[in-house]
Amino acid sequence: MGKEKILVIGACGQIGVELTLELRRLYGGSSVVAADLREENNLLKGTGPYVSLDVMNKEMLHVQVIRQNITQIYLLAAMLSATAEKNPSLAWHLNMQSLLNVLDIAKEEKLTKVYWPSSIAVFGPTSPKQNCPQQTIIEPVTVYGISKYAGEFWCNYFFQRFHVDVRSIRYPGLISYKSEPGGGTTDYAVEIFHAAIEQKKYISFLKADTYLPMMYMPDAIRATIELMEADASKITVRTSYNIAAMSFSPKEITNAIRQYIPEFETSYLPDYRQAIADSWPQSIDDIVAKKDWNWKPEFDLQKMTRDMLMNLQPNLIGS
């Protein structure tokens, strides 16, 4: 196989920044082209090529794939759950057409691989709340969940029908310190760290006991790359893999932070995002990912909290 050339679309988003940096660390800066509608993220500057690109402009995207000799595409651009509820038709259009543009081009240009993230948001209120399995009743009630579940079937279709090697993971809520999340229902779990450090208090838009599946970004990035590097013969799921690391509530993460910032206080003012969170499972069964490609998380709530605070406010953490 010739030298791989990766295009990361949505490279300036919460996942995109860290995924681009890790792909460049593994494969070399010049082998990973970062693309986004937005201005290049400061953390990416000087680490490899950057192109301004609108994934909804299929012709322009096709030109870039050919011009840059792209062999793999990671498509991370999407409108997340909370924002999508405010713009249903725009969210559906962006989340679906971007994927169809990429899958069509991958088929035409015979790309070696495509990555596209799904989410535990595909599950709805009729799915099991605890240890929600890979295959079960799946009836999404959010635009984001509907678009991600539909996208999973498009991935499976392009694999079965056109042999496009597209792979996908249903991410839990992701927590990171390098780049801001954008418009998600789980974003409270990132905001709370910044509020704890800066104001010593936080107003949570979810109730104290709202349990959700969550994951620290380093685990999510490693899972993505392990899935993409797995031998194709090991991949038995061509919709999207469940993966899990931990589940916690706003109350629990507050207590974890208070171990380092004792005076930190959280108050609770649920908003429209509470109904979105209540429609999702509280925990995920990822036995299939463990079996197929040896998935294993490394960060739990305590380890994540320590790492987040160590990176956001080093003097908080003793030796």
Ligand code: VAH
């Ligand atoms: C969101 N962070 O909140 C995303 C994620 C499981 C949630 O997909 O929309």
